[in-house]
Amino acid sequence: FFEFVPSMPGKGKKKSGGGGGGGGDKTEAFWESIETENVKTLHWSLKYGGFSAKLPYDDDNTPPIHFCVQLEKLKSLKTIVESIDRMRSQRDIDFPWQDEDGLTPLMVASQQGWAQGARLLLENGADMKKKDFNGKTARDHAKKEDKKNILKLFDEWESDAPEETLTEAEKAKKAEILARNQEDAARRTAEQKAIEEASRAKEEQKDKAKEDMKKAATAAAWPEVKQALADAKRELRLTKTEDEDGTEIDSFVWKLTSLQVLHLKMKKEVLTALPPDLGALIALTELNISNNSLTKLPEEIKNLTLLKSLTADNNCLESLPEGLASCKKLEVASFVGNELSSLAPLEPITGTLVVLHVSQNKLESIDIPLDKCPRLNFLTASANQLVVVPKKIGACTKLKTLKLADNKLTELPAEISDCKDLQEIDVDGNPFKDKKIAKILSGGHNPVKDLKTYLGKNKKGKK
Numbered sequence: 001f002f003e004f005v006p007s008m009p010g011k012g013k014k015k016s017g018g019g020g021g022g023g024g025d026k027t028e029a030f031w032e033s034i035e036t037e038n039v040k041t042l043h044w045s046l047k048y049g050g051f052s053a054k055l056p057y058d059d060d061n062t063p064p065i066h067f068c069v070q071l072e073k074l075k076s077l078k079t080i081v082e083s084i085d086r087m088r089s090q091r092d093i094d095f096p097w098q099d100e101d102g103l104t105p106l107m108v109a110s111q112q113g114w115a116q117g118a119r120l121l122l123e124n125g126a127d128m129k130k131k132d133f134n135g136k137t138a139r140d141h142a143k144k145e146d147k148k149n150i151l152k153l154f155d156e157w158e159s160d161a162p163e164e165t166l167t168e169a170e171k172a173k174k175a176e177i178l179a180r181n182q183e184d185a186a187r188r189t190a191e192q193k194a195i196e197e198a199s200r201a202k203e204e205q206k207d208k209a210k211e212d213m214k215k216a217a218t219a220a221a222w223p224e225v226k227q228a229l230a231d232a233k234r235e236l237r238l239t240k241t242e243d244e245d246g247t248e249i250d251s252f253v254w255k256l257t258s259l260q261v262l263h264l265k266m267k268k269e270v271l272t273a274l275p276p277d278l279g280a281l282i283a284l285t286e287l288n289i290s291n292n293s294l295t296k297l298p299e300e301i302k303n304l305t306l307l308k309s310l311t312a313d314n315n316c317l318e319s320l321p322e323g324l325a326s327c328k329k330l331e332v333a334s335f336v337g338n339e340l341s342s343l344a345p346l347e348p349i350t351g352t353l354v355v356l357h358v359s360q361n362k363l364e365s366i367d368i369p370l371d372k373c374p375r376l377n378f379l380t381a382s383a384n385q386l387v388v389v390p391k392k393i394g395a396c397t398k399l400k401t402l403k404l405a406d407n408k409l410t411e412l413p414a415e416i417s418d419c420k421d422l423q424e425i426d427v428d429g430n431p432f433k434d435k436k437i438a439k440i441l442s443g444g445h446n447p448v449k450d451l452k453t454y455l456g457k458n459k460k461g462k463k
Contacts, residue, residue: 037075046083054095102133110138113147220252237263263288279303302326320345371395394418417456
């Protein structure tokens with residue numbers, strides 16, 4: 001069992017804020033207000049600064065309410081408890097300290113023998129019977145540390161006798177806490193019941209889907225599909241490019257609701273459109289439909305909310321479906337070798353994109369907000385008709401590869417110098433006015449670094 005050694009009052013080390021968020025002077029002021037019991041600053045931080053009883057953790061992964069108890073700062077603890085009461089987040093009073101065996105604030109106070117803090121926590125609804133990750137209660141911790149004052153407090157608190165000595169205000173407060181705890185318990189029971197019912201319904205739905213697939217297997221035309229249906233497979237890779245494979249896709253592919261990965265390649269001119277039934281494959285995380293003759297994608301793609309990778313290279317796509325806006329987990333989007341003139345339907349999901357390949361299309365501009373692509377690592381848009389690179393590309397600080405060869409670019413924005421992770425750049429075949437760009441990229445030990453330095457100087461010069 002973890003031997004807890006509490007920090008003594010006045011000896012807490014300075015906190016700069018960690019784990020849960022916050023930063024800079026605001027976070028430092030928050031932790032300092034707890035140590036110095038600057039109630040005014042602490043109250044403001046809790047009400048307007050985005051801080052709470054349990055977040056952020058400090059450098060030692062200590063939640064704020066536990067930190068108060070560690071240092072035995074009663075005024076600070078009162079302020080935090082009031083914020084819990086005000087926000088009706090009663091469960092925060094028993095928030096378990098994840099790094100210390102799930103100790104609640106009351107358990108920490110019990111270990112230290114801090115009766116004032118323990119009483120305050122009890123008066124505000126702390127649960128004496130709550131158990132830590134090792135199954136021990138606050139009373140168990142007080143016994144282990146031989147804190148007789150805490151054990152006496154617990155005995156008094158559990159006794160009915162003290163009720164007679166309480167003032168009317170104290171009785172009302174106790175009744176309010178009891179009612180609130182009962183509400184919380186009822187809500188937790190209802191939430192757990194809802195979770196269990198949803199889980200049961202999901203399992204029933206899975207079982208039904210498997211039965212439906214087994215029934216469908218008998219009618220499937222392609223042996224691969226027949227087997228996949230019978231086994232409820234999660235992955236299917238189909239290549240049907242021979243004359244004997246026919247000119248139509250086996251419609252029972254769309255009955256494979258268990259699929260997470262689907263690769264589909266047909267003979268040229270056979271697969272010109274995917275049916276709306278694609279939307280039934282709601283478990284898909286990876287879809288590869290490259291090297292077909294697709295002219296469009298169905299709007300029902302919006303149902304594929306788990307989709308992470310969509311590859312549709314070497315087709316005849318003239319536009320992207322608006323339904324892609326619902327694919328909020330999409331990380332890889334590849335549409336190389338199509339007829340696209342706009343990427344606008346991708347705008348709502350740019351925040352998740354890591355890879356975007358759109359070379360060999362008919363793009364005249366990169367018409368998505370690059371300043372909203374914080375995760376973008378790879379951007380390839382060579383062999384289009386681009387005339388300008390958006391200055392907002394500088395916001396793509398995680399960009400590693402940039403390929404814009406064979407376009408109509410006459411200049412590169414100085415903001416490329418802000419792409420600190422950029423390791424590879426290809427802009428050959430563009431009519432740059434500044435001939436030094438091609439010269440830099442064609443020689444040197446580290447041409448990308450040299451180009452960024454050069455563009456960065458131009459940026460400073462313009463300022």
